[in-house]
Amino acid sequence: MRRWVDLADVGDFVALRKGELTRVFPEVEQLPDISIAPWWPHSVLDYLRHPSLSGAVLTS
Numbered sequence: 001m002r003r004w005v006d007l008a009d010v011g012d013f014v015a016l017r018k019g020e021l022t023r024v025f026p027e028v029e030q031l032p033d034i035s036i037a038p039w040w041p042h043s044v045l046d047y048l049r050h051p052s053l054s055g056a057v058l059t060s
Helices: 020-024 044-049 051-058
Strands: none
Touching: 044 051
16 A cells, blocks of 8 residues: 545545544545535545545545
């Protein structure tokens, strides 16, 4: 693994809160907060479509 990023919608009720991963895994890169979908913030398709995630995948 070359890169591990933490990215979650601010309204995603399933995702860990920002910073929780880095308490256990300091190498996790924190990406800025995003908002993928106001009505259903846990959609995998909306995550995959978001430029922050696609950009992280492309540069890894």
